[in-house]
Amino acid sequence: MKTDYLLSPSCKKVGLWLGIPFVLGGLYLLLDGSWMDTFLSQMGMKDCFDELVVVGLAVCLLLASFSCEKDEDECIAHLRMQAWTLAIVCNYLILIVVTLCIYGMPYLNFMAVNMFTVLILFLVIFHWKLLRFRKENHE
Structure with missing residues (x-):
């Protein structure tokens, strides 16, 4: 691909x-x-x-x-897109909850960390999905 x-x-x-x-x-x-x-x-x-x-x-x-990935194909591209979608949804749910619950300087600290949470969540979700996919297909 x-x-x-x-x-x-x-x-x-x-x-x-x-x-x-x-x-x-x-x-x-x-x-x-x-x-x-x-x-x-x-x-x-x-x-x-x-x-x-x-x-x-x-x-x-x-x-x-x-x-x-070394073996990037349409299936892995689909997993990648699912992971991006899930990472963005999770990130915004976290953002909404924290915005409603935390105020002041801790909120600013959270917003500094939040700049990176989409990428971190994507990496975690994508590799978790990829691991599960490879485990299911090799058995």
Whole structure:
């Protein structure tokens, strides 16, 4: 199947491995730990650290999400579309519930995380569906 919008399968591994330090940096930003402020100040990165984490995490998640499988066909493309649909629906249900229940700074923290939840949900749902599909077809 010809898919012009998908990247090479190797991009998924690159995105996932490079994502590890950016996820750790994002957790640091969420937990607001001051133990690393001196280190970041000495490196001259204190002012741009949050931008670096957000851009890096976005690029890594996009690489992992838009990489094709080695055996990409119409069935896997259908699973991909189902996973995208389910990820968007789940993301907006979570967004609605949190908007109604959380206020103030915790809501802003949630919105920062919510920038990435569609991609994270897609990756989890797609690989879960793909695992189930391959398990059912190989038995």
